[in-house]
Amino acid sequence: MKNIQYLVEKIIRKLAKEGETISFAESCTGGRIAAAFTSISGASEVLHGSCVTYSNNIKHLWLGVSNEILEKQGAVSRECVSQMLDGIQKMASSDYAIAVSGIAGPTGGTEFKPVGTVYIGLKTPFSKEVYHCHFKGSRDAVQEESTLFAIEKLAEVLEI
Structure with missing residues (x-):
């Protein structure tokens, strides 16, 4: 976590x-990315908002x-996460x-989309990328790995 x-x-x-802002649309991470940001003083300068869009209906209605x-x-x-990016931005x-x-x-997986399958998207002023990941471990581990991956990809793009 450190x-x-x-x-x-x-x-x-x-x-x-840079005077730039960010927003999040989270499903399986349940707001963990937003929580990582809001735990840091100064987040209000850059974080415009976040949605936990867990159900398909809310993904459709909100995003x-x-x-x-x-x-x-x-x-x-990949297609859903791409549209989630567009919607939240x-x-x-x-x-x-x-x-x-x-x-x-631990439930919800299928032969084609096993437990640990996660799509993580990042949209910037100049690009949009959706990553297909497969994480191993408990529910908590998958959520933590997804959160860390998303934040690390953002740091890479920002050259941090």
Whole structure:
């Protein structure tokens, strides 16, 4: 957890210095990314907002994820996370966005999407990337690994 706090402090300082903002759309991480940011003083300068969009209906209503994507690709998909990124960035008017959707377990996995399958997206003013990850371990471990991965990718993009 210490590594996350260190990275988040540096991210907040860099975004604040640049006058840039960030927002989050989280599913399987349940708000852990937002919690990592709000635990640091100064987060209010850069964090525009965060949504925990756990159900497909809320992903559709709040973030504009199409029902066709949810029905054909599923909530745990590159396409869904891509639309989550667009939706949260538009709703929050932020420069950067992170979106996460996955199967933390121990139930919910399938042959094609086993427990630990997580899609993590990062949208910047100049790019959008969605990563397909597979984490091992308990529900808590999958959530923590997903949170750390998202924050580390943001730090990489910001060259921290």
